[in-house]
Amino acid sequence: MRLRAEYSVGSDLRFLSNLDMMNLMARALRRARIPFALSEGFNPHIRLSMGTVLPVGLWGKREYFDLELEREMSINEFVDNMNQSLPPAMRINACLEIGIKTPALMNSINCACYSFVINDRTEQLELWKARTLQQEELMVKSRGKKKNLDKNLRPGILKIEVNRLQDFAIIDIWGTIGEPLNVRYDELRDLLLQTGIDKETVGDIYRSGNYIRERDKYYTPLEKVK
Amino acid sequence: MKDKLFRDILPQVSKPARYTGGEVNVIQKDWEQAEAKMVFAFPDVYEVGMSHIGGKILYGLVNEKSNHLMERSFAPWPDMEEVMRREHIPLYALESFRPLGDFDVIGFSLQYELSITNILNMLDLSGIPLWSQDREEGCPLVIAGGPAVFNPEPFAEFFDAFLIGDGEEVTLEFLDCVDKNRDMVRDELLKQLARIEGVYIPALYRVEYKDDGTIKRMAPLVKEAPAQVRRRVIEDLDKAYYPDKPVLPYMDIVHDRAVLEVMRGCQRSCRFCHAGMVYRPVRERSVATLKKQAAAQLASTGYEEISLASLSTLDYSGVSPLVKDLVKEYGPRGTGVSLPSLRVDAFSIDLANEVQKVRKTTLTLAPEAGTQRMRDVINKNVTDEQLFNAVEAAFKSGWNSLKLYFMIGLPDETEADLDGIIELCRKVKAIGDRYSRRPVEIRASLASFVPKGHTPFQWRSQNSIAELDNKRRYMMREKRKNIKLSFHDSETSYLEGIIARGDRRLAAAIHKAWQKGCKFDGWSEYFHFDRWMEALQEENIDPGFYNLRRRDYAEVLPWDFIETGIEREYLIEEDEKAGQGISTPDCRREGCRDCGVCMNLGVDLQIKEGRADAVES
Numbered sequence: 001m002r003l004r005a006e007y008s009v010g011s012d013l014r015f016l017s018n019l020d021m022m023n024l025m026a027r028a029l030r031r032a033r034i035p036f037a038l039s040e041g042f043n044p045h046i047r048l049s050m051g052t053v054l055p056v057g058l059w060g061k062r063e064y065f066d067l068e069l070e071r072e073m074s075i076n077e078f079v080d081n082m083n084q085s086l087p088p089a090m091r092i093n094a095c096l097e098i099g100i101k102t103p104a105l106m107n108s109i110n111c112a113c114y115s116f117v118i119n120d121r122t123e124q125l126e127l128w129k130a131r132t133l134q135q136e137e138l139m140v141k142s143r144g145k146k147k148n149l150d151k152n153l154r155p156g157i158l159k160i161e162v163n164r165l166q167d168f169a170i171i172d173i174w175g176t177i178g179e180p181l182n183v184r185y186d187e188l189r190d191l192l193l194q195t196g197i198d199k200e201t202v203g204d205i206y207r208s209g210n211y212i213r214e215r216d217k218y219y220t221p222l223e224k225v226k
Numbered sequence: 227m228k229d230k231l232f233r234d235i236l237p238q239v240s241k242p243a244r245y246t247g248g249e250v251n252v253i254q255k256d257w258e259q260a261e262a263k264m265v266f267a268f269p270d271v272y273e274v275g276m277s278h279i280g281g282k283i284l285y286g287l288v289n290e291k292s293n294h295l296m297e298r299s300f301a302p303w304p305d306m307e308e309v310m311r312r313e314h315i316p317l318y319a320l321e322s323f324r325p326l327g328d329f330d331v332i333g334f335s336l337q338y339e340l341s342i343t344n345i346l347n348m349l350d351l352s353g354i355p356l357w358s359q360d361r362e363e364g365c366p367l368v369i370a371g372g373p374a375v376f377n378p379e380p381f382a383e384f385f386d387a388f389l390i391g392d393g394e395e396v397t398l399e400f401l402d403c404v405d406k407n408r409d410m411v412r413d414e415l416l417k418q419l420a421r422i423e424g425v426y427i428p429a430l431y432r433v434e435y436k437d438d439g440t441i442k443r444m445a446p447l448v449k450e451a452p453a454q455v456r457r458r459v460i461e462d463l464d465k466a467y468y469p470d471k472p473v474l475p476y477m478d479i480v481h482d483r484a485v486l487e488v489m490r491g492c493q494r495s496c497r498f499c500h501a502g503m504v505y506r507p508v509r510e511r512s513v514a515t516l517k518k519q520a521a522a523q524l525a526s527t528g529y530e531e532i533s534l535a536s537l538s539t540l541d542y543s544g545v546s547p548l549v550k551d552l553v554k555e556y557g558p559r560g561t562g563v564s565l566p567s568l569r570v571d572a573f574s575i576d577l578a579n580e581v582q583k584v585r586k587t588t589l590t591l592a593p594e595a596g597t598q599r600m601r602d603v604i605n606k607n608v609t610d611e612q613l614f615n616a617v618e619a620a621f622k623s624g625w626n627s628l629k630l631y632f633m634i635g636l637p638d639e640t641e642a643d644l645d646g647i648i649e650l651c652r653k654v655k656a657i658g659d660r661y662s663r664r665p666v667e668i669r670a671s672l673a674s675f676v677p678k679g680h681t682p683f684q685w686r687s688q689n690s691i692a693e694l695d696n697k698r699r700y701m702m703r704e705k706r707k708n709i710k711l712s713f714h715d716s717e718t719s720y721l722e723g724i725i726a727r728g729d730r731r732l733a734a735a736i737h738k739a740w741q742k743g744c745k746f747d748g749w750s751e752y753f754h755f756d757r758w759m760e761a762l763q764e765e766n767i768d769p770g771f772y773n774l775r776r777r778d779y780a781e782v783l784p785w786d787f788i789e790t791g792i793e794r795e796y797l798i799e800e801d802e803k804a805g806q807g808i809s810t811p812d813c814r815r816e817g818c819r820d821c822g823v824c825m826n827l828g829v830d831l832q833i834k835e836g837r838a839d840a841v842e843s
Contacts, residue, residue: 013476019478020243020478026528029528031525
């Protein structure tokens with residue numbers, strides 16, 4: 001049996017690395033006595049594959065993993081048992097059984113949405129969005145391993161939404177992941193600051209979702225399991 | 227505090243998960259409801275401190291078995307320290323994020339002499355006076371325990387109290403006393419604490435020196451302080467507390483696995499070994515207890531590995547059935563068993579094969595010396611034949627690289643002993659080459675011997691840096707293919723030697739070294755030998771007095787007032803036998819050797835699972 005789960009990573013766990021997150025999940029599976037399948041070979045490991053890496057420093061609303069079980073188990077039982085053994089800052093939101101042939105998360109997730117909480121809810125933000133999307137080039141200095149190169153984010157920015165709420169606004173930016181252009185959240189933050197958003201107004205940043213984009217449609221990994 | 231940390235501070239530092247707390251199985255007690263409030267402070271980074279079993283035991287014991295509270299704090303890495311100092315953030319405990327100054331007791335774990343500068347740094351980051359005499363009413367009691375406090379004297383003036391011996395025996399009693407007498411003035415409280423066996427209050431003693439710099443006498447100033455401070459000992463490990471739900475770190479730590487302490491103590495009597503002397507006698511846990519503890523720990527942590535810890539796990543009488551049962555029970559779900567150290571014999575290799583049905587990487591054995599003569603001097607009762615049998619068994623069953631531990635700078639060492647190390651490596655390699663298709667690689671790690679108090683070598687002189695460096699050059703004079711020698715830093719060993727057998731007069735130099743920026747001295751990238759030497763010089767301290775000088779048996783040694791249970795006559799006899807190259811057998815094999823521990827401390831050797839496996843090599 002193979003299943004795919006959607007989970008959230010709370011703010012308290014935002015400093016964990018990808019390896020930490022994998023260990024955390026594997027140990028939660030063991031504590032919850034989930035009948036996970038083990039790989040063959042001399043150094044058996046749990047057949048667990050995590051979706052895209054949640055960057056250190058961010059919390060995540062909707063993250064994903066796939067897991068193989070060695071026998072059938074009810075989905076509800078799986079979710080209940082896991083939620084009892086996960087740290088309080090982490091929750092499985094939803095889970096469903098998927099076919100053996102469903103493409104792996106790593107190979108299918110191709111875009112992610114990063115959310116920036118802005119302590120400003122004036123119309124300026126709408127203007128900023130319009131102005132930004134009009135640009136043909138949005139140059140930043142690259143972050144990560146290949147640092148400080150000129151990088152044009154524009155082709156990787158798929159969609160921007162501005163939600164003005166009671167006391168603050170949230171800017172959601174959908175960016176491409178992986179090849180050919182990987183848009184990082186810290187590069188997006190640099191872009192915001194470079195294009196007129198005041199540093200003092202930028203609050204929390206989190207990843208609100210991972211998607212499988214087909215032309216102009218965005219599917220969550222739970223919607224796209226065939 | 228927590229908000230500011232998560233928002234402004236932690237994004238700026240490396241490995242922020244060191245500083246967030248909130249791990250699985252963490253215990254956060256209600257501050258107002260708790261009686262005495264103690265923070266367990268480990269003077270190294272999180273991933274080192276969280277690997278330490280003693281801390282896990284005390285944390286569980288205090289929080290689960292009493293109304294007192296214990297939280298944790300670790301030394302911040304220098305990048306975090308810089309941000310904390312800049313932003314005026316005091317060192318805090320990971321459970322409540324309260325500054326250390328809010329606690330009644332700050333308990334440091336002194337695992338290693340050179341961690342003292344980190345302790346001073348942590349106190350400074352907490353805004354707590356570094357010198358015991360400067361701490362006023364209302365200031366936390368600063369205490370320490372662990373192996374390095376068997377000679378507490380170099381640290382005496384920084385601490386209000388030391389707990390000597392097995393911590394789970396004395397900590398609750400100490401905290402009860404602190405809580406019960408919390409309205410007492412500090413000086414009176416210290417006197418009350420001095421009455422607890424195993425508690426040493428340095429301020430209650432006076433040390434007088436002779437003209438030659440040696441100690442004339444050390445005497446208590448008040449009636450509450452005992453002339454001899456006797457170490458505390460757990461009698462029966464099966465009845466002692468052990469945590470079923472250890473805190474499970476989020477980040478990768480040094481020893482990231484479930485740990486079973488199969489026994490405490492070791493009776494092999496290696497004459498250089500501090501732990502082997504101060505943790506006597508051997509007290510084993512039963513296999514039944516250990517299996518229960520394994521089940522509980524795995525259920526609460528989800529760890530994929532169980533480690534069997536002790537000073538010499540292969541000497542545990544139940545090691546065979548325990549390993550087999552654990553592998554059978556947990557192996558099918560991918561949970562493995564690991565042995566931290568192997569004894570030099572074929573039995574050990576067979577057992578290692580049992581647990582390492584998986585990848586065969588590097589095997590480590592510790593013959594400690596290269597010639598039989600030297601092994602007799604240090605009483606490492608291993609023969610060449612045993613070593614070669616072990617090595618043959620290892621290579622036969624598929625290991626292809628081997629690490630050997632040796633010491634140099636041992637008492638009465640000659641060139642022949644150094645040649646012996648190389649020769650041994652060569653013979654081991656020849657055995658390996660017979661069984662392996664590719665040439666095997668032998669890596670020898672050469673530590674420098676540091677004489678420690680309470681051992682038969684406590685009167686001996688340590689090699690100087692020049693002597694050690696000459697020996698290194700001598701051994702490296704020709705290159706040998708696939709035999710790699712790596713030497714411990716001789717300057718670090720030299721400093722360790724000064725502090726290990728130091729007295730109260732060293733405190734000023736330690737303080738000065740810290741002022742000069744010394745910290746994380748155990749980490750080579752932060753070790754500044756020159757600053758230490760400057761500090762010693764400025765305080766007019768001759769380092770050779772402490773580490774190079776051969777002491778007389780009649781001399782009063784700074785640590786003599788700490789009673790480990792071992793008779794001085796036994797140590798002298800062992801030192802004399804070393805001089806004659808006569809070995810002393812294992813007391814559980816050949817009967818009592820009159821070291822004095824069992825009689826003096828009213829305890830007994832506890833062998834729980836018969837003798838067969840443990841004895842036969």
